Amino acid sequence: MSSNYDKYPFIEVSKSSDKCFVGWADIFGEIVRFVQETGQPKYVVCMDVYHGVDTGPVREAIGRYVPAATVIHTGGALKSVSGIGAMVYPFVTDDQVFGKMNDLEMVDFFDTDELERVRGQIRAIESGIVIVYGEGASLFADADLLVYADLARWEIQKRMKRGVVGNFGMDNADDQFALKYKQGYFLDWRVFDRHKLLFFDKIDFFIDACQEHEPKMVDAQLYQKGLDEAVRRPFRVVPFFDPGPWGGQWLKEVADLDRGEVNYAWGFDCVPEENSLLFKFGECTFELPSINLVLTRPRQLLGKHVYGLFGAEFPIRFDFLDTMDGGNLSLQVHPTRQYIKEHFGMDYTQDESYYFLEADEDACVYLGTRRGVKAADMIADLEKAQGGLGDFDAEKYVNKLPVKKHDHILIPAGTIHCSGKNAVVLEISATPYIFTFKLWDWGRLGLDGKPRPINIEHGKNVIDWGRDEDWVKENLFNNVEQISVNGHSMEESTGLFNTQFIETRRHWFDSKVTHYTNGNLNVVNLVEGDEAVVESPDGLFEPYVIHYAETFIVPADVPSYTITPSGRSTGKKCATLKAYVRK
Numbered sequence: 001m002s003s004n005y006d007k008y009p010f011i012e013v014s015k016s017s018d019k020c021f022v023g024w025a026d027i028f029g030e031i032v033r034f035v036q037e038t039g040q041p042k043y044v045v046c047m048d049v050y051h052g053v054d055t056g057p058v059r060e061a062i063g064r065y066v067p068a069a070t071v072i073h074t075g076g077a078l079k080s081v082s083g084i085g086a087m088v089y090p091f092v093t094d095d096q097v098f099g100k101m102n103d104l105e106m107v108d109f110f111d112t113d114e115l116e117r118v119r120g121q122i123r124a125i126e127s128g129i130v131i132v133y134g135e136g137a138s139l140f141a142d143a144d145l146l147v148y149a150d151l152a153r154w155e156i157q158k159r160m161k162r163g164v165v166g167n168f169g170m171d172n173a174d175d176q177f178a179l180k181y182k183q184g185y186f187l188d189w190r191v192f193d194r195h196k197l198l199f200f201d202k203i204d205f206f207i208d209a210c211q212e213h214e215p216k217m218v219d220a221q222l223y224q225k226g227l228d229e230a231v232r233r234p235f236r237v238v239p240f241f242d243p244g245p246w247g248g249q250w251l252k253e254v255a256d257l258d259r260g261e262v263n264y265a266w267g268f269d270c271v272p273e274e275n276s277l278l279f280k281f282g283e284c285t286f287e288l289p290s291i292n293l294v295l296t297r298p299r300q301l302l303g304k305h306v307y308g309l310f311g312a313e314f315p316i317r318f319d320f321l322d323t324m325d326g327g328n329l330s331l332q333v334h335p336t337r338q339y340i341k342e343h344f345g346m347d348y349t350q351d352e353s354y355y356f357l358e359a360d361e362d363a364c365v366y367l368g369t370r371r372g373v374k375a376a377d378m379i380a381d382l383e384k385a386q387g388g389l390g391d392f393d394a395e396k397y398v399n400k401l402p403v404k405k406h407d408h409i410l411i412p413a414g415t416i417h418c419s420g421k422n423a424v425v426l427e428i429s430a431t432p433y434i435f436t437f438k439l440w441d442w443g444r445l446g447l448d449g450k451p452r453p454i455n456i457e458h459g460k461n462v463i464d465w466g467r468d469e470d471w472v473k474e475n476l477f478n479n480v481e482q483i484s485v486n487g488h489s490m491e492e493s494t495g496l497f498n499t500q501f502i503e504t505r506r507h508w509f510d511s512k513v514t515h516y517t518n519g520n521l522n523v524v525n526l527v528e529g530d531e532a533v534v535e536s537p538d539g540l541f542e543p544y545v546i547h548y549a550e551t552f553i554v555p556a557d558v559p560s561y562t563i564t565p566s567g568r569s570t571g572k573k574c575a576t577l578k579a580y581v582r583k
Contacts, residue, residue, distance in 0.1 A: 003256040004531065004547045009236035010278035010285060013226040017282030021217040024061035027207065030217065032066060034145060034204075035129055042126060045069075046143035047133040050196070050289075051188045052156035052165045053149045053209045058133050070125055074134030077114040084109055084169035092183050096453045098435070099186035101345035106136045106195035109169050115139065135168065135192075138199050146199065149207035149215070152276035152289040153189060154240045154268075157181060168192075178453070197295055210276065210287040218279075218286055226279040226286075230293055231300035231555040233541035234534050237275035237290045239551075242266045245446050248326035250358060250424050254549055262447070267320035269551040270523055273431065303519045303556030306581045309501070310347075314431060316502060316523045316579050318551040321425040324358065329418040330452070331366060331394055331440040335462045336413050340435060343458075350436070351500040352429030354409040355577055357527060357549060360422035365409050366398045367417050368472035369465060373397050379460050382439055386454050392440045399469040401477060406527070406575075408504070410476040412497040414464035426525055426549075428496075428504060428579050437462065480506075489513045494577070503582045508575045512564040515554075520580050522554035524563075529574030531567035536560070 021027045035043045049055060055073065062071055078084070087109075091102040107115070122130055122141045132140045159165035160180045166173035167183040168191070206223045208216040241257055244265025251257055251264040268275065272290040279286045291314075293301060298312040306315065321329060334350040341347060354365060369378070378397045385392035394400075398416055403409070403423065411417050416439070419425050437459035438452065446452045467476075476497065483491040489509040496502045506527070507513055514537065515522065526532055526546050534544040534552065537560055545566065546552055554561055565574045 003254055005255045005549060006236070006547065007239060007255060008278060009238065010280045011226060011230055011233075011235055012280040013229055014222060014281045017284040019219050019222050020281040020284035020286060022214060022284065024057065024215060025065060027215060027217045028061055028065035031145065031147070031205070032129075038144070040144065042128060042130070043144050044122065044130045044132070044141045045145045045147065046137040046141060047131065047147040047149065048137040049133070049135055049149040049209070050151045051135070051168050051184065051192050052151045052159055054164070054212060055134050057212075057215075058149070062131055062133070066129060066131065069129040069131045072118060072122070072130070072132045072140065074110075074132065074136050074140060077110050077118055077140075078169050079109060079111050081169065081171050088183070088187055091187050096178065097182060097455065098344060098458075099182055102187050102190055104187070104191050106191055107139055109191075110136065110139065136195065145205075146203050147205045147207060147217075148196065148203045149209045150289055150292070151209050152287065153184070153274040153291070154276065155210045156184065157274075160184070193291065193295060200296055206288070208287045216284065216286050218281060222281060223279075223288075227293055227297055230277065231297045231557050233558065234544050234552050234554045234561060235277075236546075236550060236552045237270060237272055238278055238287070239267060239269045240275065241268070243447060245441075245444055245452070246323055246327040246329055246421075248322035248324035248421075248424070250324035251320060251322045263326055264322055265326070267322065269320060269525070269549075270316070270318035270553065271431075272314040300557040301555045302521045303517070305519070305583050306521050306556070309581065315581060316521070317427070317429050317431050318523055318525055318579070319427050320357070320549070321354075321419055321427055323419060323421045323423050324360070326421055327444070328366075328420050328442055330436075330438040330442070331398065331416065331418045332436050332438050333416050333459045333463050334411075334413045335435055335437065335458070339462050344435065346435070349413045350430050351413050351496065351502065352411045352427060353496050353504065354411065354417075354419055355426040355428060355494075355527065356403050356405055356407045356409075356423055357426050358424040359403050359405050359407070362421075363403050363423040364420035365401050365403050365417065366394060366420065367401060367409060367411070367476060368399045368415055368467040368469060370397055370399055371468045371470060373465070373468070375460075375463070375465050379456065382456050385440060385443070386456060391443060394440065399472055401473075407478055408480065408494040408506075410479060410495045410497045410500075412476075412499050414462050415467050415472075415476070416463060426527065426577065428502065428577075430500075430502065501581055502579050505578045506575055507563075507578070508573060509563070510565060510571060510573050512562050514560060514562050515578070516560045517554055517556055517558055519556050520583070521556050522578055522580050523551060524554065524576050524578045525549065525551045527575050527577045529565055529569040529572065531565070531569050532563050532574055532576075533566040535562045535564070537562055
């Protein structure tokens with residue numbers, strides 16, 4: 001199978017790379033030049049960093065390229081590990097998987113007296129270059145020059161898995177990845193995002209720290225120009241992929257991934273909290289967290305309606321679940337809105353759906369309970385199986401339905417579900433993707449050789465036992481309604497369920513189709529066809545080519561766009577699946 005799936009989509013911001021500095025020598029060369037041009041006798045440079053940025057090379061580079069500077073690392077003013085541990089415990093909790101959202105600020109992690117002492121030390125310096133670097137650097141002084149080194153959350157996770165990054169202020173780089181990820185999700189990344197937003201528009205230079213041995217820096221004007229460009233046109237975030245115990249082989253071929261990897265279970269094609277964006281400045285490709293676009297341009301990206309509901313959060317997620325030549329996903333359920341608010345401090349829950357991009361003849365979905373199931377009996381059997389006292393007979397309790405390509409299965413919170421083997425699911429869901437209560441994992445181990453956490457205690461509290469096989473077939477299986485049809489296109493509503501805030505529309509077409517955003521964020525995937533071109537009817541952005549299975553984002557500020565079959569798909573029937581927040 002040939003692949004034209006683009007793993008490195010970019011937004012071209014400038015034809016010139018003149019203001020893109022690559023490597024610490026060029027970066028500090030530009031900083032020193034900038035400082036010297038001011039002629040100030042004393043100049044304070046604050047280099048603030050996001051969680052996971054390795055500051056060791058920064059210190060080494062300062063010594064090599066700015067040897068006369070007074071250098072202060074912020075880590076010396078942090079509270080003790082035990083002090084930080086006690087402070088964050090109410091949000092981290094003892095749970096293996098789940099924590100609670102926090103309201104901490106960056107300054108809370110520092111010892112107040114030591115922070116004030118260092119501030120006084122900096123004020124007392126009368127001349128020369130002072131460089132403050134590390135997490136929270138902007139708290140230590142009023143910077144004459146403010147630099148920010150950033151990382152996407154996916155890169156942080158990769159470093160966590162390698163054991164080189166722990167949680168902020170903790171000595172836990174060697175801890176299990178799942179525990180570090182939990183603390184990052186519920187605590188660290190929220191704190192760092194709030195901190196970054198406080199001074200985002202005052203930053204003079206941004207550093208891409210994603211490539212550990214090749215940092216890149218651009219000035220804020222170019223960086224902000226890239227963010228402005230992104231909300232004026234359709235774009236894709238940079239996808240990432242991860243293996244899993246049930247993973248399949250389809251993504252390897254379609255996305256041209258490492259054939260030597262055991263499998264790829266997940267393909268995260270649109271999760272802006274964790275994905276990155278690529279900006280192109282001439283020959284220089286600059287990577288940044290896509291969450292920065294959400295945090296700083298929420299109204300333009302999301303639209304007035306979505307922003308009013310969710311604030312600066314991207315509420316729609318598209319990802320792939322690949323079980324082709326793999327295994328069943330875990331049997332699972334997601335919390336109701338009331339439960340997730342009460343127990344985890346989240347304002348909305350993970351309602352979702354499965355759109356089947358591919359399905360072999362034996363593909364299936366487990367969805368809802370069998371008719372007449374007694375809750376106590378099922379929970380008792382789950383607990384016995386989890387305790388090693390036998391297997392769990394899923395088909396005795398859970399409805400199993402055959403599926404085929406282009407079936408759309410709706411999964412409102414509280415519905416027991418899982419995709420079976422030999423299928424590829426385009427999962428469309430609300431964003432709080434960590435809240436999956438696994439009920440049964442088919443007796444297998446994770447890729448690390450250890451059992452994956454099972455959450456029967458949470459799960460039994462949210463299962464809707466009224467969603468049996470009759471109810472599921474009537475309400476959740478291919479709930480398709482034709483909206484309009486003409487000679488060359490057909491629009492269908494495919495869900496989601498009436499309790500869910502996401503609406504999905506499927507368009508079948510063999511010629512140009514016009515879409516209107518109506519001031520609302522659109523997320524779109526090409527679910528049928530080799531290639532299509534996305535254009536502006538008014539010439540507001542350059543034509544944008546998408547390929548099979550690629551997800552692209554259309555910001556609310558884009559009034560309309562057309563999609564036309566192109567390349568090998570010219571004149572052939574194609575289909576897109578579009579998701580947006582209902583009004």
